[in-house]
Amino acid sequence: MDANGKSIALAALRNDTLRNAAVGVALAVGVVGVAAPGMFTGMAGFLAERGVHPHAPNLALIAAAPPAVRIHLTAAVTSLIIGIALMARVKGTNLHKVLGWTWVAAMGVTAVSSLFIRQLNHGHFSFIHLLSGWAIVGLPGAVYAIKRGNVRGHRRAMTAMFVGGLLIAGLFALIPGRLLWTVFLG
Structure with a gap:
């Protein structure tokens, strides 16, 4: 087997490990859900006591947002979807390269567009x-x-x-008072 074949085999092994971990987490959540259903129903009461009311997304809020916010959100969601696909698939293939360049472009738009979103810090960077x-x-x-x-x-x-720029930053987007908080939870 040549070096490229070996790297593809190692990537496939890593992907199998990642898939196995995801299946394990899903099974664990399922077992907890079956074994302790009150835990999830109790969570709704816990959230409601704190003024959190999950609801169907209010997409009108996104439509009413400034263009920079809409561009940023579209690019971030695109980056997230493509990033998940890239993480789950074999690396080094032509599809990986095409998706990778698309991800780089979407992440670039996500990063640059965020520079125009400064409402939370009174017009300044945060x-x-x-x-x-x-x-x-x-x-x-x-x-x-x-x-x-x-x-x-x-x-x-x-x-x-992917982890810092999408997942961690995405969690910051769900802070109370921010647009995505209001769209889904507020």
Whole structure:
């Protein structure tokens, strides 16, 4: 087997491990849900006591948001969906490369558009904009790494941007008072 075949086999093994972990988590949640159903129904009461009322998404709020917010949200959701697909699939294939370039473009739009969203800090940048700067600098660095054959550096940079720039920043988007909080929970 050549080096490329070996790296594809190792990537497939990592993907199997990732899938197995996801199945394990889903089974654990299912077991807890069956074994302790009151835990989930009790959560609704717990949230309601704190003024949190989950509801169907109010998409009219997104439609009424400024263009920068709508562009940012569209690019972030696109990045999230493509990123999940990239994490779950074999690396190094032509599909990975096409999706990867699309992800880089969507993440770039996500990062740059966030620079125009400053309503929460009275027109100034906030600490979350550091993630935008990190993505703006990190995306070209990660592409440069893979072009130079540095697979490990590329993987680490892209995974870090996916986790930090999408998942962690996405959690900040659900802080009370922010648009996504209001769309889903407020």
